[in-house]
Amino acid sequence: MNVLPPSNRKSLAALTAAVPEGILLTAETDMAPYSRDWSGDHFGRPLAVARPRTVEDVSTLMKICFREGIPVVPQGGLTGLVGAAVAAPQGGEVVISLERLNRLRSISAIDFAMVVEAGCILEEAKSFAEAHDCVLPITFGAQGSCRIGGNVATNAGGFNVLRYGMTRDLVLGLEVVLGDGRVWNGLKVLRKDNRGYDLKQLFIGSEGTLGIITAAAFKLFPRPTQVETAFVGLRSVEDAMALYARARRECSDLLTAFELILRGGIDIALNAGAGLTDPLSEPYPVYVLIEASAGGRVDLRAILEDFLGDAGDIVVDGVVASSKAQAERLWLLRETMVETQGGGGRYLRTDVSVPISKLADFVTDTLAELAKHHPEALAVTYGHVGDGNVHLNIVPPQNSTPEAIEALFHETETIIFDVVDRYGGSISAEHGIGRVKQKAFLDRVDKVTLDIAGRLKDAFDPKHILSDGRILGAHSSIGGIADR
Numbered sequence: 001m002n003v004l005p006p007s008n009r010k011s012l013a014a015l016t017a018a019v020p021e022g023i024l025l026t027a028e029t030d031m032a033p034y035s036r037d038w039s040g041d042h043f044g045r046p047l048a049v050a051r052p053r054t055v056e057d058v059s060t061l062m063k064i065c066f067r068e069g070i071p072v073v074p075q076g077g078l079t080g081l082v083g084a085a086v087a088a089p090q091g092g093e094v095v096i097s098l099e100r101l102n103r104l105r106s107i108s109a110i111d112f113a114m115v116v117e118a119g120c121i122l123e124e125a126k127s128f129a130e131a132h133d134c135v136l137p138i139t140f141g142a143q144g145s146c147r148i149g150g151n152v153a154t155n156a157g158g159f160n161v162l163r164y165g166m167t168r169d170l171v172l173g174l175e176v177v178l179g180d181g182r183v184w185n186g187l188k189v190l191r192k193d194n195r196g197y198d199l200k201q202l203f204i205g206s207e208g209t210l211g212i213i214t215a216a217a218f219k220l221f222p223r224p225t226q227v228e229t230a231f232v233g234l235r236s237v238e239d240a241m242a243l244y245a246r247a248r249r250e251c252s253d254l255l256t257a258f259e260l261i262l263r264g265g266i267d268i269a270l271n272a273g274a275g276l277t278d279p280l281s282e283p284y285p286v287y288v289l290i291e292a293s294a295g296g297r298v299d300l301r302a303i304l305e306d307f308l309g310d311a312g313d314i315v316v317d318g319v320v321a322s323s324k325a326q327a328e329r330l331w332l333l334r335e336t337m338v339e340t341q342g343g344g345g346r347y348l349r350t351d352v353s354v355p356i357s358k359l360a361d362f363v364t365d366t367l368a369e370l371a372k373h374h375p376e377a378l379a380v381t382y383g384h385v386g387d388g389n390v391h392l393n394i395v396p397p398q399n400s401t402p403e404a405i406e407a408l409f410h411e412t413e414t415i416i417f418d419v420v421d422r423y424g425g426s427i428s429a430e431h432g433i434g435r436v437k438q439k440a441f442l443d444r445v446d447k448v449t450l451d452i453a454g455r456l457k458d459a460f461d462p463k464h465i466l467s468d469g470r471i472l473g474a475h476s477s478i479g480g481i482a483d484r
């Protein structure tokens with residue numbers, strides 16, 4: 001039997017007394033789906049899982065947690081990959097899942113804006129927008145599982161950042177329940193508003209450490225009526241970046257994706273047993289998946305074909321999808337590679353970025369260092385290179401012991417991050433810091449940034465009950481935390 005320490009029993013009793021019936025789960029079997037993330041690498045031991053139905057429920061929960069000093073962690077779709085959304089492994093935290101707060105509150109094709117609750121699955125929010133002939137351009141592999149609150153809290157990126165920006169660039173307003181249970185209503189669909197500080201920006205990318213996002217207002221865009229997709233084979237990453245530089249100018253800024261995949265990734269997809277075939281007749285060291293989209297009277301296909309025709313000095317071979325189904329099969333290559341790259345086992349994930357102008361040198365240098373020190377490991381390399389963002393993931397040799405895997409992950413991550421530092425890059429371009437990247441982040445962050453971050457944490461969450469120990473160290477504080 002799992003005997004709870006007295007402080008946890010007191011917390012549970014306080015919560016049970018205060019929240020409406022049907023909101024709290026406490027049985028281990030009921031809590032299991034909320035205790036493991038998408039990757040299966042991160043597990044938590046929640047004290048309870050709360051599933052509020054309304055903003056008032058969230059506020060009530062937080063008021064009681066604030067009063068009693070009960071630590072909480074907001075949770076979306078659990079696809080965040082840095083161990084931030086599961087409860088602390090040592091126990092004691094209450095998971096607040098936003099899954100039932102999932103309504104579309106409003107949408108206007110004239111304002112090109114929508115207001116959607118935090119628990120809405122991204123793909124469903126995108127479908128709402130499309131039904132109004134608009135597009136919500138946050139697009140990536142996990143969109144069928146991740147939720148709006150998680151997208152905002154991680155400042156999600158994806159395939160379309162090069163055209164539309166990160167989530168930060170798309171949020172017009174937020175509604176947030178603060179650590180003490182008060183509701184901050186910053187929900188608005190204004191395009192221009194210079195009344196003082198832009199507080200919403202502080203919550204975007206804050207990984208649940210400053211408040212619980214309950215709804216977000218997003219910018220929408222006209223839904224493109226034409227989408228063209230091409231898959232091209234190249235000799236080098238350098239050529240891929242040269243092609244990108246040309247594409248930005250010659251495709252009239254109509255590019256919506258420019259995805260790099262090295263041959264190893266294509267081999268993974270082809271060998272995954274998904275019935276995929278190589279779109280090109282011969283293998284090439286490097287590939288780029290290009291998407292352009294437009295509305296109106298633009299002849300998009302002609303623009304893309306002319307561009308690729310003129311780039312014959314760089315493009316060795318390529319195909320432009322002749323149908324939506326063919327385009328989907330090209331994207332399926334990428335998706336299959338991502339989903340099967342670890343062969344069912346653990347692998348090291350990185351999501352780094354460097355200036356676009358340095359990306360080719362960065363990839364060359366990192367792969368050379370990895371091959372020199374760990375020739376036994378497979379480095380799967382792909383990325384949204386139009387944003388300077390690349391994933392360099394490390395798959396250990398089969399039958400490695402858990403200790404050997406740990407050592408390999410530590411050493412290869414150090415190699416990758418050292419090269420990132422040399423190129424003035426970021427160790428986290430997408431997934432955030434959470435728990436997994438915390439040490440690497442704290443080792444690099446400057447004192448002034450840390451001081452400001454600590455003061456922000458103290459101001460928004462004086463008792464440090466919100467996702468404590470994510471991004472910043474547990475209980476790290478400038479002013480000293482008040483009693484919990």
Ligand SMILES: Cc1cc2nc3c(=O)[nH]c(=O)nc-3n(C[C@H](O)[C@H](O)[C@H](O)COP(=O)(O)OP(=O)(O)OC[C@H]3O[C@@H](n4cnc5c(N)ncnc54)[C@H](O)[C@@H]3O)c2cc1C
Pocket residue numbers: 038073074075076077078079080081084085098118139140141142145146147148149150151152153154155156157158159206207208209211212213214338430431467470
């Ligand atoms: C296959 C795959 C592909 C991916 N591709 C990309 C990609 O291309 N680009 C990219 O940026 N990311 C990508 N990701 C990472 C991930 O999908 C995103 O970070 C996503 O935004 C997380 O959303 P979620 O709902 O799953 O959040 P969760 O994992 O549940 O939570 C993530 C963080 O947000 C916090 N949080 C969740 N909800 C709230 C809320 N309502 N209020 C406050 N804090 C909250 C959590 O506490 C945690 O810190 C990918 C992941 C997978 C598995």
